[in-house]
Amino acid sequence: MEGQEEVLCSASAYTKKYYLNPVYSGLPVRVKDELQAMCVIFTEKIGGILLLYFDKEGNLRIMTNAEEDDLMYDEIGSGLMVHQMQVEKRELFEQMEEYYKAFRG
Numbered sequence: 001m002e003g004q005e006e007v008l009c010s011a012s013a014y015t016k017k018y019y020l021n022p023v024y025s026g027l028p029v030r031v032k033d034e035l036q037a038m039c040v041i042f043t044e045k046i047g048g049i050l051l052l053y054f055d056k057e058g059n060l061r062i063m064t065n066a067e068e069d070d071l072m073y074d075e076i077g078s079g080l081m082v083h084q085m086q087v088e089k090r091e092l093f094e095q096m097e098e099y100y101k102a103f104r105g
Contacts, residue, residue, distance in 0.1 A: 006104065008060065008096065010051040011039035014067065023104070034092060038085060046081055047073040058101045060093045062086070 011018045018036050025032075035052070042050045048066035055061050062082050066073035086093070 005056060006054045006100075008052040008054060009035050009039055010049060011036075011043045012049045013043040013047045014049070027099075031092070031096075034089075038089065042081055042085070045074075046078045048078065054097070054100050054104070058097055058104075060097050060100070 006023075007019075007021050008024060009018070009020045018040055020032060020035065039050050039052070042064075046064070047070060048064055051063045051065075053061055053063065062085065064078045064082065066075075
């Protein structure tokens with residue numbers, strides 16, 4: 001696994017679906033619920049697609065994007081909400097990075 005990116009979870013406003021990488025199905029229910037709520041709320045408010053993934057160094061990253069013709073996607077709100085998540089969920093993100101580095105990295 002070393003040196004590869006790995007998706008943790010994602011949500012899409014287009015398909016109205018949430019995805020959790022099956023590799024992480026063993027996480028505590030509280031953590032899985034928190035990740036799902038965070039992703040779904042983001043896509044409901046902002047639109048587009050939200051992706052949480054571990055980069056090659058094991059850092060948890062957030063990526064958002066939207067379809068080219070999506071006029072409802074809030075690009076400014078996206079940046080603000082990502083920053084808000086990084087601040088409010090800092091402890092969760094740090095724990096996820098520790099988990100990844102211990103068990104997946």
